Amino acid sequence: MTKMGVVDVRQPLGDDGEQRRERRAWHHDAQALHELAPDLPVLPGPLTEYRQMASFDWKQLRVLLEDPETLRVKMNLWRKLEADPMFAHPKATPSVEEQKRHVAVQLKRFVEINLIPREVHSWGYKNKTKFMMAVNAATASWNKNLSVKFGLGVSLFTNALLSLGTERHLPFYEAVWDNKFLFCLGMTEVGHGSNTKSVRTTATYDPKTQEFIIHTPDFEAAKCWAGNLGKTCTHAMLFAQLYTADSCHGLHAFLVPIRDPETLTPYPGVKVGDIGEKAGLNGIDNGFAMFDHFRIPRENLLNRTGDVTPDGEYESCFQNPEQILGAALENLLAGRVAISQESTHDLCAAVTIAVRYAAVRKQGSPRNSKEELSILEYPLHQWRLFPYVAAACSFKVFMDLFTDQYLEIVEQSYKGAEMKDITSMAAEVHAIVSAMKPLITWTCASALQESREACGGHGYLKSSMLGTMRADHDATVTYEGDNNVLSQQASNWVVRHWSLAKQGNSAALLDASPLGTLNFLLNAEDKLKKRFTGTSKTDVMNAHFVMASYEWLLCWLTKALDNQLQKLKSAGVDRFTARAEVQAFYAKPLALAYGENNVLCYFWEKIQTPGIPSEIKCVLERLLVLYGLWGIQRHFVIFYRGGYATGSQLADLVQEACQTVCNQLKPDIVAIVDAIAHPDAVVKSILGRSDGRIYDHLYDAFMSQQGHMERPAWWREVAAKPQSKL
Ligand SMILES: Cc1cc2nc3c(=O)[nH]c(=O)nc-3n(C[C@H](O)[C@H](O)[C@H](O)COP(=O)(O)OP(=O)(O)OC[C@H]3O[C@@H](n4cnc5c(N)ncnc54)[C@H](O)[C@@H]3O)c2cc1C
Numbered sequence: 001m002t003k004m005g006v007v008d009v010r011q012p013l014g015d016d017g018e019q020r021r022e023r024r025a026w027h028h029d030a031q032a033l034h035e036l037a038p039d040l041p042v043l044p045g046p047l048t049e050y051r052q053m054a055s056f057d058w059k060q061l062r063v064l065l066e067d068p069e070t071l072r073v074k075m076n077l078w079r080k081l082e083a084d085p086m087f088a089h090p091k092a093t094p095s096v097e098e099q100k101r102h103v104a105v106q107l108k109r110f111v112e113i114n115l116i117p118r119e120v121h122s123w124g125y126k127n128k129t130k131f132m133m134a135v136n137a138a139t140a141s142w143n144k145n146l147s148v149k150f151g152l153g154v155s156l157f158t159n160a161l162l163s164l165g166t167e168r169h170l171p172f173y174e175a176v177w178d179n180k181f182l183f184c185l186g187m188t189e190v191g192h193g194s195n196t197k198s199v200r201t202t203a204t205y206d207p208k209t210q211e212f213i214i215h216t217p218d219f220e221a222a223k224c225w226a227g228n229l230g231k232t233c234t235h236a237m238l239f240a241q242l243y244t245a246d247s248c249h250g251l252h253a254f255l256v257p258i259r260d261p262e263t264l265t266p267y268p269g270v271k272v273g274d275i276g277e278k279a280g281l282n283g284i285d286n287g288f289a290m291f292d293h294f295r296i297p298r299e300n301l302l303n304r305t306g307d308v309t310p311d312g313e314y315e316s317c318f319q320n321p322e323q324i325l326g327a328a329l330e331n332l333l334a335g336r337v338a339i340s341q342e343s344t345h346d347l348c349a350a351v352t353i354a355v356r357y358a359a360v361r362k363q364g365s366p367r368n369s370k371e372e373l374s375i376l377e378y379p380l381h382q383w384r385l386f387p388y389v390a391a392a393c394s395f396k397v398f399m400d401l402f403t404d405q406y407l408e409i410v411e412q413s414y415k416g417a418e419m420k421d422i423t424s425m426a427a428e429v430h431a432i433v434s435a436m437k438p439l440i441t442w443t444c445a446s447a448l449q450e451s452r453e454a455c456g457g458h459g460y461l462k463s464s465m466l467g468t469m470r471a472d473h474d475a476t477v478t479y480e481g482d483n484n485v486l487s488q489q490a491s492n493w494v495v496r497h498w499s500l501a502k503q504g505n506s507a508a509l510l511d512a513s514p515l516g517t518l519n520f521l522l523n524a525e526d527k528l529k530k531r532f533t534g535t536s537k538t539d540v541m542n543a544h545f546v547m548a549s550y551e552w553l554l555c556w557l558t559k560a561l562d563n564q565l566q567k568l569k570s571a572g573v574d575r576f577t578a579r580a581e582v583q584a585f586y587a588k589p590l591a592l593a594y595g596e597n598n599v600l601c602y603f604w605e606k607i608q609t610p611g612i613p614s615e616i617k618c619v620l621e622r623l624l625v626l627y628g629l630w631g632i633q634r635h636f637v638i639f640y641r642g643g644y645a646t647g648s649q650l651a652d653l654v655q656e657a658c659q660t661v662c663n664q665l666k667p668d669i670v671a672i673v674d675a676i677a678h679p680d681a682v683v684k685s686i687l688g689r690s691d692g693r694i695y696d697h698l699y700d701a702f703m704s705q706q707g708h709m710e711r712p713a714w715w716r717e718v719a720a721k722p723q724s725k726l
Pocket of ligand 1: 152184185186187188191192193194195224225226227281286475478479480481482483484485583
């Protein structure tokens with residue numbers, strides 16, 4: 001497995017240089033280009049003009065930024081969804097109830113017509129999960145409601161079932177894939193979300209009947225928010241505190257019947273319903289449930305990490321309940337990886353719409369010029385959008401490479417393969433995911449807002465799709481681990497290794513970070529002595545400056561966080577309070593910077609692939625530099641606070657460089673979004689189509705609304721009263 005450390009771009013040889021020589025050369029075949037990057041419309045117009053300015057072939061970039069196999073799965077799925085009327089998008093917004101019905105029947109069809117072929121299940125963990133993740137991301141771009149419903153009810157559930165359950169649970173796996181059962185994942189309660197340890201639903205074992213009694217003590221302990229629970233699920237994978245006669249053994253997962261699969265009538269003892277209309281994702285029936293001494297068979301405990309014997313003896317391979325919970329939750333990590341992939345897709349769609357619109361939309365002109373300028377020509381507009389384009393490309397590459405590593409590690413551990421550093425790998429993967437899900441979903445959320453604004457008033461039209469995407473995407477920063485809480489787990493892991501860095505113990509650091517994401521801590525004290533000495537914008541407009549600055553930033557943040565924690569400890573502050581004290585100004589910036597650095601390192605690694613055409617390499621380097629400088633200017637305070645720079649030089653040069661790189665990217669930007677764009681039928685935006693005919697599509701949208709030019713049926717209520725003729 002390739003390590004993804006910080007690459008010293010000045011030193012191509014040495015350990016990293018060896019690795020580079022082993023890299024497989026990049027190549028593409030003409031057939032792949034034709035299939036995965038269908039030709040774009042060649043109508044004369046502003047998009048064509050910008051396309052003609054491009055310095056590279058967008059088709060080649062497309063199959064470089066994403067594994068062609070994964071892209072092929074997505075393109076095939078999109079074609080099938082487009083061809084089936086059941087998956088067509090309604091023209092007007094349906095009622096909330098209708099949205100739920102529509103998505104529920106779409107899910108049924110999704111499984112019925114084998115959009116996921118049966119043979120996938122025999123492919124082995126890595127290939128199967130990679131395929132499913134590609135299907136999930138593609139479905140999310142088509143309709144996020146459908147992917148969430150499918151993810152929770154089928155794919156995430158069956159994945160979790162395989163890792164938490166044992167042979168006796170396989171019939172549930174089969175029933176879900178046969179469309180007989182639909183699941184929900186019930187962790188969150190009305191009174192507890194992030195602090196999963198404290199959920200209060202109980203599962204008490206009764207040895208007389210060999211059953212668990214599921215019980216909700218009060219409304220605050222009601223299960224809440226679970227997708228599919230509101231109206232449609234037949235079962236829940238429910239997390240509850242397991243009690244036997246003698247004690248509580250902590251949180252465990254149980255398979256709990258909720259509704260009769262044939263009538264969808266809830267079982268007696270389960271009070272269940274929908275939580276009501278939400279800000280988005282209204283095709284999902286998020287629900288609540290309260291259990292009144294509801295009995296389930298002993299075998300419905302998912303017993304891979306802990307079990308109860310028929311006579312009530314608790315057995316576990318772990319010492320304490322927190323370890324058991326940790327193992328159970330670790331299995332949900334795939335959900336966070338999938339969310340990061342979906343979010344990357346949404347980010348690509350957002351910038352596709354905004355950049356294409358910016359190329360076509362003309363507003364204002366210089367004095368004495370009759371020709372109006374495309375808003376893409378304005379440096380402010382470039383600065384608002386281009387960093388998000390850079391982020392989209394970088395995240396795409398990161399997710400592609402990291403997903404492969406992640407799945408490989410899980411597969412090897414399932415096989416029981418001899419991996420000496422499996423424990424440290426698991427911890428590192430957990431930290432990476434805990435940093436990346438917040439970074440990617442937050443970046444996408446702000447990109448959606450910026451793109452909406454960048455399209456002006458028309459961006460506010462529902463048919464621009466930006467509002468719908470923004471509302472549906474919004475929840476990703478909260479579910480599957482709230483971003484702020486999740487990022488604490490990443491910073492905790494990083495700071496734990498500061499003592500090794502301080503001792504200069506490189507060997508131990510390398511052991512602790514088999515994927516190399518802690519390499520910035522190697523020789524940390526020396527790195528911290530570095531000072532900014534640049535004198536011209538070329539000193540900062542390169543990958544070496546960006547990556548070396550990030551190393552300094554990360555070392556400083558890690559050391560500062562450790563110092564703060566030590567100071568609080570010496571003052572007698574307990575661990576919990578100390579960790580809370582340092583969150584805002586040390587831990588959260590560290591987690592974000594760690595995530596950004598991971599993106600830069602993986603992207604850099606990708607750029608080094610031999611065989612990439614030089615003109616594409618040049619574009620990729622510009623994107624990397626822009627993404628990095630964008631981050632550096634957000635962290636200016638730390639660079640000055642930590643003494644890396646004094647005076648205005650750093651800020652002046654970085655700002656100048658940002659503007660210059662944007663200007664350099666301008667002729668290529670339309671072709672770059674062509675490379676990351678989903679097909680028109682998937683993006684569904686009248687502003688973001690590949691033909692760039694925004695005004696034709698706006699006209700069609702205005703004219704195709706039902707009754708749009710008719711007098712309203714309620715006209716009498718508002719029209720002036722007739723004047724009396726007397
Ligand atoms: C659309 C949607 C779908 C969902 N689907 C499911 C599902 O299928 N199954 C399920 O079980 N749940 C589901 N959830 C619930 C989701 O997992 C929780 O909302 C999430 O875990 C956060 O918990 P909470 O809402 O209780 O927020 P809280 O934990 O109460 O957090 C509220 C705020 O406090 C902050 N905060 C909390 N703890 C700390 C701390 N220690 N330090 C600093 N700040 C802190 C958080 O950052 C957050 O901003 C869904 C939620 C949504 C919105």
